[in-house]
Amino acid sequence: MSHSTNLPQSFHCIWSSPSNIALIKYWGKAAGVQIPANSSISMTLKKSRTITSMKVELNPDFSVHYNFEGKRNNKFEQKVMATIQRLAQFSPELLKYSYQFESKNTFPHSAGIASSASSMSALALCLTSLRQKWDASLDSEMVFFKEASKWARLGSGSAARSVYPKLAIWGANPAYNHFQNEYAVVEKDIHPLFEGLCDSIVLVDTEEKSVSSTAGHSLMNNHPYRELRFNNANLGVVSMKKILSLGDWDAFCELTEKEALELHSLMMTSSPSFILMKPKTLELIQRLRDYRAQTGAKICFTLDAGPNLHLLYPSSEKAKTKDFINVIEMRDGLRVIHDEMGDGPRLEELYE
Numbered sequence: 117m118s119h120s121t122n123l124p125q126s127f128h129c130i131w132s133s134p135s136n137i138a139l140i141k142y143w144g145k146a147a148g149v150q151i152p153a154n155s156s157i158s159m160t161l162k163k164s165r166t167i168t169s170m171k172v173e174l175n176p177d178f179s180v181h182y183n184f185e186g187k188r189n190n191k192f193e194q195k196v197m198a199t200i201q202r203l204a205q206f207s208p209e210l211l212k213y214s215y216q217f218e219s220k221n222t223f224p225h226s227a228g229i230a231s232s233a234s235s236m237s238a239l240a241l242c243l244t245s246l247r248q249k250w251d252a253s254l255d256s257e258m259v260f261f262k263e264a265s266k267w268a269r270l271g272s273g274s275a276a277r278s279v280y281p282k283l284a285i286w287g288a289n290p291a292y293n294h295f296q297n298e299y300a301v302v303e304k305d306i307h308p309l310f311e312g313l314c315d316s317i318v319l320v321d322t323e324e325k326s327v328s329s330t331a332g333h334s335l336m337n338n339h340p341y342r343e344l345r346f347n348n349a350n351l352g353v354v355s356m357k358k359i360l361s362l363g364d365w366d367a368f369c370e371l372t373e374k375e376a377l378e379l380h381s382l383m384m385t386s387s388p389s390f391i392l393m394k395p396k397t398l399e400l401i402q403r404l405r406d407y408r409a410q411t412g413a414k415i416c417f418t419l420d421a422g423p424n425l426h427l428l429y430p431s432s433e434k435a436k437t438k439d440f441i442n443v444i445e446m447r448d449g450l451r452v453i454h455d456e457m458g459d460g461p462r463l464e465e466l467y468e
């Protein structure tokens with residue numbers, strides 16, 4: 117319920133929101149606004165975050181000023197402005213303000229870490245905090261994060277999953293009634309083996325992606341494997357949910373790697389075709405599999421839409437996987453960002 121008379125004159129908040137890495141991927145959209153073609157499940161990261169400060173003043177002229185890492189950033193400013201305009205369809209009060217954003221990431225640009233997930237979830241959380249000033253239904257924590265997830269989705273699909281701790285599932289699935297296309301939900305059923313799962317991200321190549329996610333999703337529109345893929349991904353979410361709850365490492369390893377390679381095989385077989393893995397990506401995958409066969413270490417990989425390898429292993433396996441990762445850092449000279457499962461976004465400051 118909107119009560120426009122209660123609009124605050126000014127408001128300032130700072131949210132820190134994490135990125136996430138999908139275990140079963142969102143790749144392809146259905147009809148509608150930012151509706152996924154299948155459900156996806158992701159792990160929320162801990163250290164890879166966007167910290168966004170939003171200051172607003174009541175102003176008859178809606179405007180947005182967006183600084184990223186201390187500098188005005190036109191590209192982000194346009195994207196944020198378009199997102200607020202889109203959200204104003206649900207909450208027209210948003211257009212009665214002028215906005216001043218200061219935003220920064222805790223991870224390097226083009227590191228294969230989804231910055232759109234962390235930045236769009238941080239933006240959505242800031243706007244949801246503002247909306248809470250005139251919409252008392254958001255005083256319920258559950259409703260707050262559900263609405264923040266919806267708004268994050270309208271900025272970037274995968275951002276819908278970043279507003280929750282540990283594991284999140286987004287997108288309708290024929291096997292479950294409570295998974296929705298409009299917002300993500302938290303998945304709390306985690307076996308101790310997967311609590312605090314580590315994600316060491318090997319920066320194989322930090323060049324700008326040759327296909328944006330938005331363009332990438334549209335490659336699924338006429339893809340010959342379209343229906344097969346969407347069914348398979350929905351089944352994948354069902355299996356992954358079970359595996360994470362039972363603590364079945366071998367099944368996790370098999371499904372996670374198959375899914376990462378399926379995402380890349382979809383890109384390779386679309387029109388136009390994209391090969392986003394580099395020779396080094398493949399070399400490291402082969403070395404990982406050899407290392408695993410020799411040592412029995414619990415370590416596997418996933419990939420996002422890029423060449424960088426996400427090495428996943430339980431926190432109890434740190435000692436066993438150390439040698440493998442050390443060689444990549446020392447001998448191959450590749451930068452590795454060590455992240456792990458995190459507790460979700462944090463409200464850093466709220467000034468009324």
Ligand code: DP6
Binds near residue numbers: 274
């Ligand atoms: C490969 O969420 O970036 O990372 O909704 O168009 O903003 P838009 O796309 P985006 O796509 C992410 C694709 C992915 C897989 C995933 O995170 O599920």
